[in-house]
Amino acid sequence: MGEYWYIRPGLEESVNGFFSAQPEADMALESQIPEKDFNQAGKGSAEVKNLLKRLGVNPGILRRVAVAAYEAEINVAAHSLGGTMMCRIYDEFIHIIFKDMGPGIADIEQAMTPGYSTADEMVRELGFGAGLGLPNIKKNSDALHIHSERGNPTLLEFLIYFMSDE
Amino acid sequence: MKLKEIVAILDGEVLLPEVDLEMEVPCAFSSDLISDILMCTKEPTLLLTGLTNNQVIRLCDMIDIVGIVFVRGKRPLQEIIDMARERNIPLICTNYTMYRSSGLLFNAGLRSCKI
Numbered sequence: 001m002g003e004y005w006y007i008r009p010g011l012e013e014s015v016n017g018f019f020s021a022q023p024e025a026d027m028a029l030e031s032q033i034p035e036k037d038f039n040q041a042g043k044g045s046a047e048v049k050n051l052l053k054r055l056g057v058n059p060g061i062l063r064r065v066a067v068a069a070y071e072a073e074i075n076v077a078a079h080s081l082g083g084t085m086m087c088r089i090y091d092e093f094i095h096i097i098f099k100d101m102g103p104g105i106a107d108i109e110q111a112m113t114p115g116y117s118t119a120d121e122m123v124r125e126l127g128f129g130a131g132l133g134l135p136n137i138k139k140n141s142d143a144l145h146i147h148s149e150r151g152n153p154t155l156l157e158f159l160i161y162f163m164s165d166e
Numbered sequence: 167m168k169l170k171e172i173v174a175i176l177d178g179e180v181l182l183p184e185v186d187l188e189m190e191v192p193c194a195f196s197s198d199l200i201s202d203i204l205m206c207t208k209e210p211t212l213l214l215t216g217l218t219n220n221q222v223i224r225l226c227d228m229i230d231i232v233g234i235v236f237v238r239g240k241r242p243l244q245e246i247i248d249m250a251r252e253r254n255i256p257l258i259c260t261n262y263t264m265y266r267s268s269g270l271l272f273n274a275g276l277r278s279c280k281i
């Protein structure tokens with residue numbers, strides 16, 4: 001069974017408190033991510049970015065949310081049978097959850113390694129497959145959790161605080 | 167550097183006639199890998215690429231791309247040009263390779279984006 005956690009140092013208490021309480025969000029947004037639909041892919045992330053922009057979130061944070069969400073959205077479109085993206089917006093941070101329909105990741109540590117990719121020819125032709133998406137999500141998130149195993153759905157969720165300054 | 171100087175240096179063709187060629191371009195980045203572009207672009211940047219699919223324009227929804235140069239004679243389809251028009255992103259085509267285009271612009275004083 002594969003489980004991966006990353007929490008930005010200093011945020012452990014706040015992040016753990018959030019995941020154990022799972023409070024109700026102030027605002028929520030959901031979108032579908034169909035398999036290999038690269039006309040659609042990326043729209044959900046753009047929508048979230050625009051919503052946060054209207055809420056007055058600063059440009060540096062907007063960029064981090066957009067990049068992490070886009071990488072995760074593309075991964076679901078490129079590597080899975082399709083899934084959903086759910087955004088929950090709170091006062092201090094955004095929580096975005098990606099759930100897909102498999103086929104899962106056999107070794108998450110390996111998948112997190114920069115340069116590791118199983119992208120197929122069609123996906124590579126579009127400019128994906130550098131093996132940098134997951135490292136890029138980690139870099140831009142304040143907390144990242146992945147749950148996956150071969151033959152099963154993948155869950156990937158991250159938190160980004162509106163006040164953090166990475 | 168102004169966009170019109172970039173067009174001249176690259177012997178380029180401007181695909182959207184309505185763009186402001188007097189626009190200042192602060193820096194540039196060259197890549198054909200989307201994750202690489204997302205990772206390295208943190209300020210307003212001109213992108214040089216051989217990719218012409220719609221995800222290149224989608225990138226501009228996520229990060230601050232001030233214009234796109236399609237290298238090696240690549241040309242996007244009309245629907246991609248329309249997507250760029252909606253976002254007001256200047257598009258330029260050049261026959262020069264990515265290496266040559268980057269070198270010419272760098273020598274003319276256009277700096278690399280901070281990574």
Ligand SMILES: Nc1ncnc2c1ncn2[C@@H]1O[C@H](COP(=O)(O)OP(=O)(O)OP(=O)(O)O)[C@@H](O)[C@H]1O
Binds near residue numbers: 112130134135200
């Ligand atoms: N939702 C997913 N379902 C199944 N496998 C996945 C999923 N997300 C990632 N992977 C696996 O992890 C690998 C690494 O993902 P990562 O996003 O880092 O790179 P990539 O998508 O291959 O290339 P890039 O993101 O740089 O375009 C993928 O090639 C794939 O094997």
Ligand SMILES: [Mg+2]
Binds near residue numbers: 074075128132134
């Ligand atoms: Mg990826």
